Amino acid sequence: MSAAALTNPGGAFAGLSPLRAALQSLANSQTCVSWGFWALLFVGVPAASALIKPKLGLLLLAAFVVIALIGLWGALVSSLLNQNHPTLARLVPGQPRRLRLVLVLSYLALSVASELLGRAFDEPRIGLYAAATLAYFATGVRWPLTWVTTALFGFGPLLVRKLPLDGRMLVGELLLAAASPLGLACVLAAASVYLAGFVRDGGGAHGAAYERLQKRRRALKASVAGEAVQSPWFLGTLSLRGYGRSFERTLARAAAGRAGFDRVMLALGPQSHPATMLQGVVVLTLLVAVGVIGLWLAGSFQHSAQVGEGFANAMFGLLGVMLSALQQVHASMVRRRPEQGLVSLLPGVPRGREFNRRFALALLRDYLTPWALGMAALSLLLVPLGGTRHALVAFGVALLGGGLVLWRDWTGVALIKGWLAVLIYVPIASAAVAARWALDARRLDTSELLLVAALVLVPLYAWRWRVALRAPMAWPAGRRG
Amino acid sequence: MTTLTLSQHAAPGGLALDGSGPAASVELRGLSLAYAGRPVLDGLDWRLLPGQVVGLLGRNGVGKTTLLEALLGLRDARAGSATLFGQPLATLDDATRARIGFVPQQSQLFDWLTPRQLLAYFRSFYPKWNGPKAEALLARWEIPQDQQIAKLSGGQQQRLSIVRALAPEPDLLVLDEPVSSLDPIGRRDFLRELVEQVLDRGTTVVFSTHILSDLERVAFNVAFLAHGKIAVQAPLAELMDDCRRLTGPASRVDAHLRAQGLTPLSRRELDAGQVAVLAAHADATLPEGLHAERLSLEDLFAELTQ
Numbered sequence: 001m002s003a004a005a006l007t008n009p010g011g012a013f014a015g016l017s018p019l020r021a022a023l024q025s026l027a028n029s030q031t032c033v034s035w036g037f038w039a040l041l042f043v044g045v046p047a048a049s050a051l052i053k054p055k056l057g058l059l060l061l062a063a064f065v066v067i068a069l070i071g072l073w074g075a076l077v078s079s080l081l082n083q084n085h086p087t088l089a090r091l092v093p094g095q096p097r098r099l100r101l102v103l104v105l106s107y108l109a110l111s112v113a114s115e116l117l118g119r120a121f122d123e124p125r126i127g128l129y130a131a132a133t134l135a136y137f138a139t140g141v142r143w144p145l146t147w148v149t150t151a152l153f154g155f156g157p158l159l160v161r162k163l164p165l166d167g168r169m170l171v172g173e174l175l176l177a178a179a180s181p182l183g184l185a186c187v188l189a190a191a192s193v194y195l196a197g198f199v200r201d202g203g204g205a206h207g208a209a210y211e212r213l214q215k216r217r218r219a220l221k222a223s224v225a226g227e228a229v230q231s232p233w234f235l236g237t238l239s240l241r242g243y244g245r246s247f248e249r250t251l252a253r254a255a256a257g258r259a260g261f262d263r264v265m266l267a268l269g270p271q272s273h274p275a276t277m278l279q280g281v282v283v284l285t286l287l288v289a290v291g292v293i294g295l296w297l298a299g300s301f302q303h304s305a306q307v308g309e310g311f312a313n314a315m316f317g318l319l320g321v322m323l324s325a326l327q328q329v330h331a332s333m334v335r336r337r338p339e340q341g342l343v344s345l346l347p348g349v350p351r352g353r354e355f356n357r358r359f360a361l362a363l364l365r366d367y368l369t370p371w372a373l374g375m376a377a378l379s380l381l382l383v384p385l386g387g388t389r390h391a392l393v394a395f396g397v398a399l400l401g402g403g404l405v406l407w408r409d410w411t412g413v414a415l416i417k418g419w420l421a422v423l424i425y426v427p428i429a430s431a432a433v434a435a436r437w438a439l440d441a442r443r444l445d446t447s448e449l450l451l452v453a454a455l456v457l458v459p460l461y462a463w464r465w466r467v468a469l470r471a472p473m474a475w476p477a478g479r480r481g
Numbered sequence: 482m483t484t485l486t487l488s489q490h491a492a493p494g495g496l497a498l499d500g501s502g503p504a505a506s507v508e509l510r511g512l513s514l515a516y517a518g519r520p521v522l523d524g525l526d527w528r529l530l531p532g533q534v535v536g537l538l539g540r541n542g543v544g545k546t547t548l549l550e551a552l553l554g555l556r557d558a559r560a561g562s563a564t565l566f567g568q569p570l571a572t573l574d575d576a577t578r579a580r581i582g583f584v585p586q587q588s589q590l591f592d593w594l595t596p597r598q599l600l601a602y603f604r605s606f607y608p609k610w611n612g613p614k615a616e617a618l619l620a621r622w623e624i625p626q627d628q629q630i631a632k633l634s635g636g637q638q639q640r641l642s643i644v645r646a647l648a649p650e651p652d653l654l655v656l657d658e659p660v661s662s663l664d665p666i667g668r669r670d671f672l673r674e675l676v677e678q679v680l681d682r683g684t685t686v687v688f689s690t691h692i693l694s695d696l697e698r699v700a701f702n703v704a705f706l707a708h709g710k711i712a713v714q715a716p717l718a719e720l721m722d723d724c725r726r727l728t729g730p731a732s733r734v735d736a737h738l739r740a741q742g743l744t745p746l747s748r749r750e751l752d753a754g755q756v757a758v759l760a761a762h763a764d765a766t767l768p769e770g771l772h773a774e775r776l777s778l779e780d781l782f783a784e785l786t787q
Contacts, residue, residue, distance in 0.1 A: 240593060247598065254605040263605065270593050338587045341555040345583060346606040347575035411557065472557065479556050 018095075018102045022079035026072075037423070042068065069110060073134055076106055077141045081198065086210050090202035099199045104192045107134055111188055125179045128187065135191045142198050144216050242275025259348060261358040265366075267343040272325070272332040274366040280321035281374040288314045288381050311382050312391035318374045319432060322399050323425050325370065329363060329406060333477040334415040340475035352473050359475075360468040363406040371399055393446050394435035397453040402428050404457075407464035409471035411480045504567055506531050506653050506685040507552060512561035513709075514544075514551055521547050523709025524561070529685050531652070534675070535714070536696040537689040539706035540786045545689040546586055548706060549657050552687075553583060565653065579607055582651030584659045588639040592631035596624055596641050600648065607649040615648040622670065635662035643671060647678060654678065656688035660695060668692070672699045693778045705785040712785050713746050717778075723761040724781060729771035731756045737768055747784045759784045 030038075042064050050057025080099050089096050111134060115127025140147045160168060177183045200206040243266075250262045270276055288311060333340075343349060350358055375396050382388040405424065435453075438444045444452065468474075507529040514522040521544035529535060539545045550556040552563060554570035563570045568577050591599050596619065604610045619626060622640040630638060639662045646654060654675075660668045676699055678684050690696060696703060696717065704714040713720075724746070727734055734756050738745060747759040759781075767773055776784065 243593070247594075247602075251601055251605055259605065263602075266602065267591070269591075338585045338590050341550070341553075341585065342583060342590065344555070345553060345578055345581055346603070347579040347608065348606050349578075351573075352571070476555050479550075 015098050015101050016105075018080055018083055018099050019076075019106070021083060022076050022102075025079050026075050070133065070137055073106070073110060074137050074141055077103065077138045077198075081142060081213065084199050084210070086200070086202045086207040089200060089206065096199050096201050100196045103138075103195050103199060107131075107138070107192065107195055108188060110134055111191075115184060125175070127184055128175070128179045131184070131187055131191055135194065138195055138198070142213075240270055242279055243270035243273045246273065246275050261350075261362055264343055264349055264359075265362050267339045268329075268332040268336050269339070272328040272366075274369055276328070277321070277325040277366065277370040278373065280324065281318070281370045281377065284314065284317045284321055284374065285377040285381070287317070288378065292381055292385070309387045311385060312388045314378060314382065315388075315391045315395035315432070316429075318378060319395055319399065319425070319429060321374065322367070322371055322402060323428060325367060326402055326405055326424060329367075330413070331415070333410055333413055337476045337478055340477060344473070344475045353469055355473050355475065356469050356471060360407050360465065364403055367403045367406060371396075371403075389446070390436050390439040393449060394439055395432045397435055397449065398428050398432035400453070401431060401457055401460070404460055404464050407461070407468035409467060410474040410477040411472050413478045504531075505529060505564075506533075506566060507687070508564045508567075509552060510562045512548075512551060512563060513559045514547060514556060515559055516547075520709050522551060522558070522561075525710050527552075527704070527711050527714075529653075529687055531685055532679065532683040533702055534679055534686045534699065535688075535702045535704050536699075536717075537687060537704050537706060538691075538693075538696070538782055538786065539689075543706050543786065544709065545706055546657050549655050549687070549689060553581065553655060579609065579649060580652040582646035582649060582654045584639075584642045584646045584654075584656040586657040586661075588635065588642045588662065589631065590638075590642065592629070592638075594630055595627050596630060596633075596644075597626040599630065599641065600645060603645055603648070609649060611648050611650050614650075615644050618644045618647065618674070622667070636664060636667055639663060640667065640671070643674075647674065650682060652682070652684055654684050654686045654688075656686070658689050658691070660690060660692060668695055669698075675699060693782060697778055705782070707786045720781065721776075721778065724759060724776060725762075725773040726757055726759055726776055726780070726784065727771055727773050728755060728757045730754055733768065733770055734758050737771060741766075747787070749784070749787065757784075 042061075046057045046061035046064065048057075049060050080103050084096065084099050111127055111131040114130030118124060118126025118130075160171070163171065178187055200209070246262075247266055250260070250266060253260060254263050265273075291311065344355075349355070375392065379392055382392065402424070435449055439446065439449060472480075505528045507527065509525055509527040512522050512525040512527075513520065525548070527548075537545055537548070547556055551558050553565075554563070554573070565573060566577050566580060568574065591602070594602065600615055604612070619641075622637075622644070624633070624637050624641050624644070630641065633641065639659065643656070643659060646656070660671055663671060672695060675686060675688075679686055701716060702714060703717050703720065705712045727737070728751065731750075731754055737743075738758065738760060741762070743760045743762065745758045745760050749757045751757055759776075
């Protein structure tokens with residue numbers, strides 16, 4: 001049976017029309033490049049791995065299928081919530097009912113399929129874990145702030161250890177009961193009721209909630225696209241303040257006849273300004289400090305190694321902050337072309353190779369400053385706990401490599417949209433994980449890793465420096481596009 | 482359409498400006514530029530003289546913005562050369578750059594700043610900045626100085642962009658659709674300011690627009706961009722007075738043009754072997770069977786940019 005027959009507005013499956021809209025929306029947002037990327041990731045990588053080690057290929061394929069299903073589920077929930085517009089909910093007959101039906105049926109289908117797959121591989125708890133994971137992701141899409149709770153996952157083993165023996169046994173028994181057919185049916189029924197509550201029937205409260213959700217989505221999209229200055233979030237305001245202070249100082253220096261290149265860099269806007277990048281590092285450091293102090297007050301430092309392991313995930317936070325900073329630079333270069341054009345016409349702005357030299361140095365300085373401060377702050381907080389040294393070294397080295405993307409020919413640059421914008425995370429996060437594995441598995445010690453990193457990064461930086469300098473003047477970016 | 486390029490300007494009946502004479506503020510020679518293999522500018526020649534006000538016309542997507550950006554070096558041309566005040570674009574010195582004012586099409590620039598901050602920023606680059614004039618324009622055009630630019634209306638943003646470009650008192654002012662977001666009163670104010678700028682300082686002004694009535698009010702010259710070239714550039718009054726659309730059988734029209742030594746500015750095939758030709762002085766001693774008519778600026782636009 002074709003998809004069209006399934007969701008034909010007049011057909012037997014007309015109730016599934018929101019599913020069709022969601023799938024169409026997902027397909028429309030993809031480009032040839034993104035389809036190529038997905039094909040490479042889902043087919044190419046497992047196939048290449050299978051050539052080296054068949055079991056590894058199968059494992060990667062399974063992991064990618066799980067990731068893809070979760071991604072699809074997230075996109076589906078997001079689309080259904082988007083379709084649940086308060087006006088349509090009131091005016092289109094049966095629309096909320098159809099949305100609930102699609103949401104719950106999709107959830108049940110994915111959970112039950114996981115359970116059956118788990119049974120086939122003699123893993124009876126897979127269905128329960130899938131049901132919980134899908135409900136958790138749906139919650140994250142509905143209330144984005146709940147993603148913050150992912151930071152606690154690293155402490156899971158520690159929290160379980162802190163439970164008394166009776167408590168741990170109770171948790172185990174509850175899990176067993178929930179994984180049984182009857183238990184799973186109860187979990188799925190409860191989760192279905194919970195998810196059905198996501199869809200609302202219109203009215204004032206629905207209107208306000210819908211607008212809030214759209215605002216958050218716009219803010220998230222804007223932060224990826226380099227427009228976070230219009231974000232309603234407090235971070236947007238803070239970044240403007242930091243930029244504002246720097247703006248005043250830079251203009252005062254210019255008035256005193258010491259107009260440096262910083263004045264030119266102001267034209268890229270607050271999103272990619274070092275004040276904004278530093279703010280991310282400060283927020284991360286504060287969060288880690290609060291966590292460390294909290295655990296210390298709770299008397300959990302006798303498990304300092306486990307605490308350290310938990311906090312090692314903070315390096316993913318630094319990875320996020322630094323790579324987001326790189327994305328902002330890219331987005332600002334594309335989005336702020338008109339500003340760059342105006343500034344490049346001004347007297348006193350260097351031209352050609354001299355411009356590229358000063359621009360490349362300014363970009364790297366703006367990237368390395370928060371990197372160095374972040375590394376220093378996290379080292380101070382985490383090294384005394386133990387169990388974090390490898391993570392600090394591995395992520396620190398990998399993030400140094402991230403600066404390479406700043407030195408390039410900017411004249412052909414274009415805006416990267418959607419998931420492709422986060423592609424930069426893949427090689428750097430992979431390098432970090434690989435480096436940490438090498439240290440943990442004692443394939444390399446710290447000094448050897450640093451030597452390898454130096455041998456790789458120094459020639460790469462030298463090459464990129466030549467590329468950046470030999471390229472035509474970097475501003476306005478994308479003028480050959 | 483037959484285009485009239487600079488090399489043809491000396492042709493009898495040609496309406497475009499002569500390339501000889503005083504040093505040009507802007508000189509483009511053989512400028513070519515393509516997007517994804519599609520030529521946008523195709524060996525374009527253009528010359529703007531000091532004190533000239535030129536309205537650049539062309540249909541949507543024909544490349545007006547590209548031309549204005551290439552003229553300033555903000556787009557890389559595939560071929561050709563461009564000079565501003567006699568200096569090649571690639572080596573413009575600071576003194577020359579201080580003589581240029583540009584209002585890009587997007588007026589929501591530096592939208593994270595306030596107008597006061599924006600003007601302070603640009604003032605820091607220029608050796609000469611007419612602060613009182615900028616203040617007066619901000620007040621006259623009712624632009625709040627301490628409100629974030631992103632929160633200003635489209636018209637206010639566009640006016641601010643114009644103030645920023647006028648404050649350093651440029652000798653060359655390039656404006657890309659500067660009045661598209663302005664109401665009729667705002668447009669009138671802006672045009673008055675533009676005329677004063679030209680009369681007071683002899684500034685060369687080139688601006689693109691779709692609002693033909695504004696052109697009739699202010700542009701002493703109009704240039705039509707079509708098929709990657711400046712099809713025609715001429716004083717507007719001359720163009721309106723002298724241009725006629727000649728219609729009739731193709732053979733008779735061609736014979737008449739040959740006899741009068743006229744260069745057609747455009748040619749359009751009609752039904753039944755008839756043609757419509759645009760030419761200057763085409764109504765002189767009109768033979769039987771041909772029909773000549775005066776055109777409005779809108780009709781001229783349609784004929785020259787089709």
